[in-house]
Amino acid sequence: MTTDTTQRTRVLTGITTTGTPHLGNYVGAIRPTVQASRNPATQGFYFLADYHALIKCDEPARIQRSTLEIAASWMAAGLDPERVMFYRQSDIPEIPELTWFLTCVTGKGVLNRAHAYKASVDKNNAAGNDPDADVSAGLFMYPVLMGADILMFKAHKVPVGRDQIQHIEMARDMASSFNHLYGEHLVLPEAVVEESVALLPGLDGRKMSKSYDNTIPLFSSSAQLKKLIAGIVTDSRAPGEAKDTEGSALFQIYQAFASAEETAALAKAYAEGIGWGDAKQVLWERIDREVAPMRAKYEELINNPAKVDALLLMGAAKARDIATPFIKELRHAVGLRALANVGTAKAGTKQARAASPSFKQYREQDGQFYFKLVDPQGKVLLQSTGFTSPKDAGTAIARLQQNTQLAISELGAQLLVGEDASIDLVLAAIESLVAENAEKAQAKG
Numbered sequence: 001m002t003t004d005t006t007q008r009t010r011v012l013t014g015i016t017t018t019g020t021p022h023l024g025n026y027v028g029a030i031r032p033t034v035q036a037s038r039n040p041a042t043q044g045f046y047f048l049a050d051y052h053a054l055i056k057c058d059e060p061a062r063i064q065r066s067t068l069e070i071a072a073s074w075m076a077a078g079l080d081p082e083r084v085m086f087y088r089q090s091d092i093p094e095i096p097e098l099t100w101f102l103t104c105v106t107g108k109g110v111l112n113r114a115h116a117y118k119a120s121v122d123k124n125n126a127a128g129n130d131p132d133a134d135v136s137a138g139l140f141m142y143p144v145l146m147g148a149d150i151l152m153f154k155a156h157k158v159p160v161g162r163d164q165i166q167h168i169e170m171a172r173d174m175a176s177s178f179n180h181l182y183g184e185h186l187v188l189p190e191a192v193v194e195e196s197v198a199l200l201p202g203l204d205g206r207k208m209s210k211s212y213d214n215t216i217p218l219f220s221s222s223a224q225l226k227k228l229i230a231g232i233v234t235d236s237r238a239p240g241e242a243k244d245t246e247g248s249a250l251f252q253i254y255q256a257f258a259s260a261e262e263t264a265a266l267a268k269a270y271a272e273g274i275g276w277g278d279a280k281q282v283l284w285e286r287i288d289r290e291v292a293p294m295r296a297k298y299e300e301l302i303n304n305p306a307k308v309d310a311l312l313l314m315g316a317a318k319a320r321d322i323a324t325p326f327i328k329e330l331r332h333a334v335g336l337r338a339l340a341n342v343g344t345a346k347a348g349t350k351q352a353r354a355a356s357p358s359f360k361q362y363r364e365q366d367g368q369f370y371f372k373l374v375d376p377q378g379k380v381l382l383q384s385t386g387f388t389s390p391k392d393a394g395t396a397i398a399r400l401q402q403n404t405q406l407a408i409s410e411l412g413a414q415l416l417v418g419e420d421a422s423i424d425l426v427l428a429a430i431e432s433l434v435a436e437n438a439e440k441a442q443a444k445g
């Protein structure tokens with residue numbers, strides 16, 4: 001068991017527990033994530049987002065069943081709970097506590113602009129309903145809960161689908177605001193969107209998705225799998241007629257499982273007029289070959305829920321080794337402290353804050369990461385050019401504070417002194433910032 005969080009890049013992602021994993025989830029998320037989880041340079045945090053599930057689903061039995069199925073699927077597909085942190089969100093009470101801290105530093109207006117919430121409001125407006133009809137506060141708060149998931153474990157990278165990028169940007173903003181108010185406690189995460197993974201078509205040729213009811217479950221019996229594959233849409237061309245691979249759902253699904261040679265062989269068979277029945281047989285055999293070895297492990301777990309519970313609780317215990325001391329640090333930072341301990345009150349007060357300059361990190365439309373140094377009135381003293389990753393921007397900030405003169409000369413053209421500022425103002429500001437941080441660190445230690 002390892003809880004070393006200092007060295008490796010921390011990768012974190014959550015899976016909402018509302019459905020049964022299907023082949024689209026496997027190809028798009030489970031398989032690549034399990035693969036990535038084996039990278040020794042990273043530490044993985046993978047969790048079942050069951051608090052998030054409550055936002056979308058009010059059927060207790062379905063939440064419970066989905067949690068079991070998803071946990072069993074990920075482990076059957078090779079996620080090793082000894083190697084990574086694999087836990088249920090609801091087993092980490094520090095997450096809802098952090099959710100509240102973040103709620104208090106998040107602008108309501110920011111949440112008004114969240115895509116999922118806005119979509120509901122737009123729909124209501126279009127239908128002439130009250131804008132917030134049937135919108136729960138849970139849906140509204142969704143991004144804050146997600147921010148807590150991520151910031152709790154100081155995740156560097158968060159692999160997500162395109163639709164989730166905005167949430168990661170919001171988590172970054174929450175972290176910046178919190179840090180600005182209370183000191184550098186939270187790590188700014190970065191979204192990772194895997195462009196190369198295949199979007200799998202479903203039975204009807206549209207994207208495989210629960211909402212289209214066109215999915216093939218990852219773990220059905222071999223016979224059921226065959227039956228479902230038989231239902232994939234094809235055109236009406238007869239055996240012997242050449243078939244198009246382009247636009248063929250069957251072909252695209254095959255490609256997501258097969259090697260390049262296997263794919264080329266099926267393309268040739270298409271050109272030579274393979275019958276749809278035979279093509280489906282080829283697809284079924286190929287998928288079954290990949291799924292069969294995992295199926296045994298899945299069956300073992302799904303029939304032994306107590307074992308899954310135990311594995312998830314082990315994961316939660318490891319995760320809480322990190323979360324429990326960290327929330328303690330954060331409670332102290334915001335002022336939820338022992339009353340007898342008054343020695344540290346000064347560093348975090350409004351006056352102290354108002355008098356100090358600060359570094360702000362942000363991302364621009366161009367996708368690059370920037371920072372600026374601003375004085376207490378918000379005047380820009382120093383502005384960076386774009387960095388390719390938030391980590392690089394963060395490193396530059398750290399260097400500026402460790403060895404200011406050297407860092408300024410080394411960063412050179414990546415830094416621009418603000419319009420109404422001067423290099424002397426910049427040096428003085430960084431000096432006072434460093435002194436303030438030292439004071440805070442002393443108060444903390």
Ligand code: TRP
Pocket residue numbers: 012013014015016049052145146149150158159160164
């Ligand atoms: N919202 C994510 C989704 O629907 C699931 C999720 C919850 C998540 N918390 C997270 C993903 C934290 C990444 C990090 O896919």
